[in-house]
Amino acid sequence: MSETATPKVGTKTACLLVIGNEILSGRTQDANIRAVAVALGAAGIRLDEVRVIPDVAETIISTLNTCRAHFDMVLTTGGIGPTHDDITAPCVARAFGVPLERHDETFRLLEATFAPGTFNTARQRMAMLPKGSIPIPNDVSAAPGFSIGNVHVMAGVPRIMRAMLRSLVPTLPGGAPLAMASWHSDTLREGDLADALSAVQDEFPALDLGSYPYERPDGRRGVALVAKGFDSEQVRRAGARLRTVIEGLGAVPIEGEPPA
Incomplete structure (x- = not known):
C-alpha cells in the first residue's frame, strides 16, 4: 500500500x-x-x-x-x-x-x-x-x-x-470536509501502478494518494486508487489523473470503490 x-x-x-x-x-x-x-x-x-x-x-x-x-x-x-x-x-x-x-x-x-x-x-x-x-x-x-x-x-x-x-x-473548529475520488480496476495489481502513482503523488503533494488491493469471494481481484484531501478541486483533478493512469495501462477504469 x-x-x-x-x-x-x-x-x-x-x-x-x-x-x-x-x-x-x-x-x-x-x-x-x-x-x-x-x-x-x-x-x-x-x-x-x-x-x-x-x-x-x-x-x-x-x-x-x-x-x-x-x-x-x-x-x-x-x-x-x-x-x-x-x-x-x-x-x-x-x-x-x-x-x-x-x-x-x-x-x-x-x-x-x-x-x-x-x-x-x-x-x-x-x-x-x-x-x-x-x-x-x-x-x-x-x-x-x-x-x-x-x-x-x-x-x-x-x-x-x-x-x-x-x-x-x-x-470543534473545522473547515472544508474531506473530499475523496476513487477508481478501481479488476485486472490490475499494485505493482503495475506503483511508478505512475508516485508520479501523480508528486503532482499533488498535499493529498493522500493510496493504492488498495482487493479480493472478493467471487474471485475478482484488483486494485483501487484513491485520492483524499480537504481541497475538493485538487481531489477532483487528482481523481481524473488516476483514471488516466488505469487507462494508460490498458485497463478499464471503474469509478468508485469496488463492490463488496
Missing part, C-alpha cells in the same frame, strides 16, 4: 487516544476509531494519529501532555465509567494541573437517572470532572464526557461514544 501526504495549510489536526487495557490485551476490539475519523473528516479536521495506551496513570498523563502540545486537538475514548480502572478524568485533571471536583449539574442529572438508593459512591464518581471542564452530553446515558482546553474526553462504549461525538463535533 502506498499512502503519503502533507496536510493542507490551515487544516486542523487531531490525535485520538484509545485508553484501555482491554484493547491492548485483545479482549475487546476497538470499534470507535473509524467513527471518529469519519466524523472529523466530514468536519474538515484531519485525524493524524491514533495511540492505544493502557489504564496507567503516568502513561495517560505523559501521552496526553505530549499530544495536546503537538496537535490542534486531542480526543480520548475509554476510562470514564464508575469502576476502579476508570482513571481518565483524574489523569486529565493532573495533566492540566487542576483539581478534580464535583460538577453539580452532572451530579443532579445522574442522581435523577438512577433509582432511589442506587446512586452509590461508584456512580457518583462519574460526576467528578476536572475544574473548568465543559460536559459533552449524550442522548444514550446521563453520564457526560467533557472538554477542557483542546482535549475532549469520551466514553469507550461505542454507542455512548457516538452519541458524545455527535454532540462534540459541531463545536
